[in-house]
Amino acid sequence: MIQKIDNATVREAVQQAYERCKNETGGKNADYIPYLANVPSTLFGIAACLPDGEVIAVGDTDYKFGIESVSKVPTAILAMNQYSAQEVLTKIGADATGLPFNSIMAILLENDHPSTPLVNAGAISACSMVQPVGDSDGKWKAITGFIEGLAGSQVEVIDELYKSETATNFNNKSIAWLLKNYNRIYDDPDMALDIYTRQCSIGVTAKQLATMAATIANGGKNPVTKQQVFKPELSPKIASMMATVGFYEHTGDWLFTTGLPAKTGVGGGIMGVVPGVMGVAAFAPPLDEAGNSVKAQKALAYIAGHLNLNIFGTTRCVMAEKEAAQA
Numbered sequence: 302m303i304q305k306i307d308n309a310t311v312r313e314a315v316q317q318a319y320e321r322c323k324n325e326t327g328g329k330n331a332d333y334i335p336y337l338a339n340v341p342s343t344l345f346g347i348a349a350c351l352p353d354g355e356v357i358a359v360g361d362t363d364y365k366f367g368i369e370s371v372s373k374v375p376t377a378i379l380a381m382n383q384y385s386a387q388e389v390l391t392k393i394g395a396d397a398t399g400l401p402f403n404s405i406m407a408i409l410l411e412n413d414h415p416s417t418p419l420v421n422a423g424a425i426s427a428c429s430m431v432q433p434v435g436d437s438d439g440k441w442k443a444i445t446g447f448i449e450g451l452a453g454s455q456v457e458v459i460d461e462l463y464k465s466e467t468a469t470n471f472n473n474k475s476i477a478w479l480l481k482n483y484n485r486i487y488d489d490p491d492m493a494l495d496i497y498t499r500q501c502s503i504g505v506t507a508k509q510l511a512t513m514a515a516t517i518a519n520g521g522k523n524p525v526t527k528q529q530v531f532k533p534e535l536s537p538k539i540a541s542m543m544a545t546v547g548f549y550e551h552t553g554d555w556l557f558t559t560g561l562p563a564k565t566g567v568g569g570g571i572m573g574v575v576p577g578v579m580g581v582a583a584f585a586p587p588l589d590e591a592g593n594s595v596k597a598q599k600a601l602a603y604i605a606g607h608l609n610l611n612i613f614g615t616t617r618c619v620m621a622e623k624e625a626a627q628a
C-alpha cells in the first residue's frame with residue numbers, strides 16, 4: 302500500500318514530536334570526552350529535509366554540536382565512492398558487532414576484521430582508505446568537502462572538542478594499532494586516527510544532519526543544492542549499514558521499534574534516512590548507556606511511527622509533491 306504525505310503533514314509531525322519530547326529528562330551527557338560533558342543538556346532540536354529542498358526545523362536546530370560517530374556515515378560513503386562498495390566490504394566489512402562502538406573485543410571476535418565502517422575500528426580503517434593515501438591534508442579536504450556536499454553548507458572543526466578528544470583517545474589508539482597488526486589499516490595508523498578524531502570533532506547543526514540524510518535518501522543528489530554528491534547505487538548500501546549497526550548494541554531494539562535506518566553520535570545527534578522519501582535528524586545531548594541520545598531517539602521514533610516511515614512496513618510512505626512533480 303502507498304500512503305501519500307505532504308510537507309504540511311511532516312511539519313505537523315515534527316512539531317508534535319518536539320512538544321511530546323521536550324520535557325524528557327532521561328540520560329546523561331557523554332563525559333569520557335570532557336568537552337561533551339559541558340554542552341548544555343537542555344538543548345533540543347528536530348529537523349527534516351524533504352525532496353523539494355524544504356528544511357523543516359523546530360527547536361535548537363542552528364546549534365553546532367559535535368557530529369561524532371555520525372561522521373562515520375559520510376566517510377564510509379566516500380570510501381565506497383572512491384573505490385567501490387565491494388572493496389569496502391572486502392577491506393572493512395558490513396557486519397553488525399552487537400557490541401559497544403569502541404569495542405576491541407569486536408575486532409578479536411571478528412577474526413581480525415574491523416566489521417563495519419560504522420563502528421570505531423571500521424571508521425578508522427575507512428579514514429585510512431580515503432584518497433589521497435599518504436596525504437593528511439588531502440584526505441581532510443576530501444572528507445570535509447564530501448560532508449559539505451551532503452549538507453549543502455560549510456562545516457568546521459570545533460577546536461576545543463578536537464583538543465579534548467585528542468587528549469583522551471587512548472582506546473582508539475589501541476584500535477588503530479591493533480588493526481595495523483592485522484593489516485586492516487591502509488595508511489599511516491596515527492594519521493588515520495587523527496583524521497578520524499578530527500572528523501568526529503566537526504560541528505554540525507540538526508538542519509545540516511537532516512540535509513545530509515536527505516541527500517542519502519535521494520540517491521546521492523542533495524535536494525537543496527541539486528548537486529549529485531555520490532553514486533546513486535551507494536544509497537541502499539549505506540542505509541543497510543546504518544540499519545544494522547547505527548545504535549551499536551541497541552540497534553536491534555531501535556530497528557524493531559522504528560524500522561528507520563539511522564546513525565547516532567555521542568554529541569547527541571541522530572540522522573535518519575527514509576530511502577526515497579526524506580532525511581530526518583534530532584539533537585539532544587543526554588545519552589543512554591549505549592551512547593545514543595535519549596530525547597532524539599524518542600522524537601524520531603515518534604515521527605517514524607506517526608508518518609509510517611518503517612522501511613519494513615507494508616504501507617509505503619511517499620511524498621505527494623514528489624509524485625505530482627514526476628507525473
Ligand SMILES: NC(=O)CC[C@H](N)C(=O)O
Pocket residue numbers: 368369370371402403421466473498501565566567568592
Ligand atoms: N559513538 C560515538 O559517537 C563515538 C565517537 C567518539 N569520537 C569516539 O571515538 O569515541
